[in-house]
Amino acid sequence: MSEPFWKTSLSAVEPNKILIRGYRVQDLMAHCSFGDIIYLTFTGELPTGNEGRIIEMIVVSSTDHSFLAPSIDATRFVASGGVPLQAAVAAGVISLGDHHGGAIEQCAKLLQESTKSGSTASEIV
Incomplete structure (x- = not known):
C-alpha cells in the first residue's frame, strides 16, 4: 500500500476503519x-x-435571515446586473459586519454564559 498523499491529525482511513481524530x-x-x-x-x-449543543444552537439560529438581510439584498441586486456568480457572492460577503453576519462571537458568548448558568434554550431566547 502506498503512503498517503498527505498526513493529517483530523482523520485516517485504514482497511475497514475510518477514524476522526482517532475515534x-x-x-x-x-x-x-x-x-x-x-x-x-x-x-x-x-x-x-454543552459545547456541542452550543454549536448546534449557532447553526440553527443562522439558518434563516429571510430576503431582507443586507447580504442577500446585495447579492441579488448585483446578480441582477448579469455579472458572474462570484462577483455577486463577493458583493454579499463584503456587506457582512458587526450588525449582520458578524455577530457570531457575541452570540457564542451569550450561549456559553447561558448554558453555564443552566438556562434552557427557550429561556435564552
Missing part, C-alpha cells in the same frame, strides 16, 4: 451529536459539557 466513525455516529463532532474536529477533544 472510530461508527462509535461517533452512535454516541455523538453533530455539534459534538464539529467540536471534536476543531479541537481534537470530545466535548465535556
Whole structure:
C-alpha cells in the first residue's frame, strides 16, 4: 500500500476503519451529536459539557435571515446586473459586519454564559 498523499491529525482511513481524530466513525455516529463532532474536529477533544449543543444552537439560529438581510439584498441586486456568480457572492460577503453576519462571537458568548448558568434554550431566547 502506498503512503498517503498527505498526513493529517483530523482523520485516517485504514482497511475497514475510518477514524476522526482517532475515534472510530461508527462509535461517533452512535454516541455523538453533530455539534459534538464539529467540536471534536476543531479541537481534537470530545466535548465535556454543552459545547456541542452550543454549536448546534449557532447553526440553527443562522439558518434563516429571510430576503431582507443586507447580504442577500446585495447579492441579488448585483446578480441582477448579469455579472458572474462570484462577483455577486463577493458583493454579499463584503456587506457582512458587526450588525449582520458578524455577530457570531457575541452570540457564542451569550450561549456559553447561558448554558453555564443552566438556562434552557427557550429561556435564552
